[in-house]
Amino acid sequence: MSGAMCMDKWAAEEFGGAELGDGRLTTRLIKIASDFADKPTASIPGACSGWAETQAVYRFFDQASEKKQDLGWEDILTPHMDRTIDRMRQHPVVLCLQDTTELDFNGQSIEGLGPLSYEAQRGLYLHPTYVVTPDREPLGVIDAWLWAREFKDADGNRPGILESTRWIEGYERVTEAAVTMPGTRLVYVADREADILGLMQRAQALETPADWLVRSQHNRCLPAGGKLWAKVRAGEALGEIEFLLPARGGQAARLVRQRLFACRAELPNGQGGLLTVTCVIAQEIGAPKGVKPIEWRLATNREADGFEAVVTLIDWYRARWEIEIFFHVLKNGCRVEALQLGHIDKIELALAVYLVVAWRLAHLVRLGRTHPDLSACELFSEEEWKGAYILAEKTPPATPPNLREMIRHIAMLGGFLGRKCDGEPGVKTLWLGFARLRDFVRGVEHMRSIYAT
Numbered sequence: 001m002s003g004a005m006c007m008d009k010w011a012a013e014e015f016g017g018a019e020l021g022d023g024r025l026t027t028r029l030i031k032i033a034s035d036f037a038d039k040p041t042a043s044i045p046g047a048c049s050g051w052a053e054t055q056a057v058y059r060f061f062d063q064a065s066e067k068k069q070d071l072g073w074e075d076i077l078t079p080h081m082d083r084t085i086d087r088m089r090q091h092p093v094v095l096c097l098q099d100t101t102e103l104d105f106n107g108q109s110i111e112g113l114g115p116l117s118y119e120a121q122r123g124l125y126l127h128p129t130y131v132v133t134p135d136r137e138p139l140g141v142i143d144a145w146l147w148a149r150e151f152k153d154a155d156g157n158r159p160g161i162l163e164s165t166r167w168i169e170g171y172e173r174v175t176e177a178a179v180t181m182p183g184t185r186l187v188y189v190a191d192r193e194a195d196i197l198g199l200m201q202r203a204q205a206l207e208t209p210a211d212w213l214v215r216s217q218h219n220r221c222l223p224a225g226g227k228l229w230a231k232v233r234a235g236e237a238l239g240e241i242e243f244l245l246p247a248r249g250g251q252a253a254r255l256v257r258q259r260l261f262a263c264r265a266e267l268p269n270g271q272g273g274l275l276t277v278t279c280v281i282a283q284e285i286g287a288p289k290g291v292k293p294i295e296w297r298l299a300t301n302r303e304a305d306g307f308e309a310v311v312t313l314i315d316w317y318r319a320r321w322e323i324e325i326f327f328h329v330l331k332n333g334c335r336v337e338a339l340q341l342g343h344i345d346k347i348e349l350a351l352a353v354y355l356v357v358a359w360r361l362a363h364l365v366r367l368g369r370t371h372p373d374l375s376a377c378e379l380f381s382e383e384e385w386k387g388a389y390i391l392a393e394k395t396p397p398a399t400p401p402n403l404r405e406m407i408r409h410i411a412m413l414g415g416f417l418g419r420k421c422d423g424e425p426g427v428k429t430l431w432l433g434f435a436r437l438r439d440f441v442r443g444v445e446h447m448r449s450i451y452a453t
Helices: 003-015 023-038 051-064 073-088 165-178 197-205 228-233 307-318 321-333 344-370 382-391 403-413 427-452
Strands: 093-098 101-104 123-132 138-147 185-190 211-215 239-245 254-268 274-284 295-300
Touching: 003 023, 003 073, 003 344, 023 051, 023 344, 023 427, 051 344, 073 123, 073 138, 073 344, 093 165, 093 321, 101 321, 123 165, 123 321, 123 344, 138 165, 138 344, 165 185, 165 197, 185 307, 197 211, 197 274, 211 307, 228 254, 228 274, 239 307, 254 307, 274 307, 295 307, 321 344, 321 427, 344 403, 344 427, 382 403, 382 427, 403 427
Parallel strands: 093 185, 185 211
Antiparallel strands: 093 123, 101 123, 123 138, 211 295, 239 254, 254 274, 274 295
16 A cells, blocks of 8 residues: 555545535545645645645635535534544543634634634634543544634624533533443543533533533532532542643643542532532642642532542543643644635635644554554555655664554654653654655655656
8 A cells, every 4th residue: 555545544534424515525625634634734835746736725625605515614524523433432431622722813814703812813713522532542523613703892792602602512512422322431521611500500401411520710609608619628638649740831841749639519500409519629739849839629520439539530630631732733733823715714624624634643642652562554554664764764674663663753753852861752743754754755656656657
């Protein structure tokens, strides 16, 4: 199998079921996904092999027009969402991570964009449901909200749907998936913005087909008086945990030790009844001088009897960081904020493709860590794994390397040094190395075609 065919295989699996009104458009979508994944950091012209291919891509995104196929981002993403559901069914528990990110297209002339955090900014918002296993293996995207804010009126009010609705509707989409897979327990995981009474009310009304776990920002009143978090902290500590906090935001990685408190509590549900929730405090102790201690306050519908069950909840919440990595890949690896397509509808079609490309990059990195002994030929063609060695000026082995070794070789092509102190490679060096590898493989294939004739 050629390298290009290997690339087309994954793209066909994720997009081949797209119903776009014309089979040629589905074929073009698969080609676009393959090209974008080859060179995720490149512009659309840079990812295409020539002006004719570039024009074909622009014509595809023109299908967003009502005068043509009137395609929406859902049409593009649906086959990938279906494939993600299939992957979810293979696991007893999956975590459905939700968060919102701003996409800033300031300085570009794109019709249909709205204001962002600052009224003068122009862009749109993305709120996906990104699914991972408890071991943090990315499975894909099963839902998304894409929207541009409306501009404030003369009185300073912003018309349009209440944006907090996205958290509640996001949970509803998770529950719809949950009822189709009785052998898999889905856990909705979100940060403080999702600490909404309406979300808890909706879950209660649906009889909680999917669990929810959110970081709390509110200190709610208890029916008998007093405040929730004072009640939790008044209990006896369950024990302590330690974990390595990865480097982020310019701060070096460090070891964190937290003391855990938890209790089951009843809260007013705002409708004359009560909600029963498990509340957890993870309080850092012994933080370095000058560093703000990390404290998490979590709420969930799940019962957590004992220390180990509470530790599991903490581990699941910590997995929420994977959606931040996903956004990082999307913005800095795929550079979606540099898209120049003239209209928000076209931008949304491109984003649907890049959501899957970003998932695939993150998935490859995680597989190299969770399944290091998997043979590289399971995910790469012979030309690709041998090419990684040749580019490094090494003789390819007689048998394919394992996946961890292959991922490291590709990342080294992108600048990863591979020293003992460097740990495992991240997504940035992987996407840079992968672009080099694909250029090499395609060059070899082109040379073969020349000399074959």
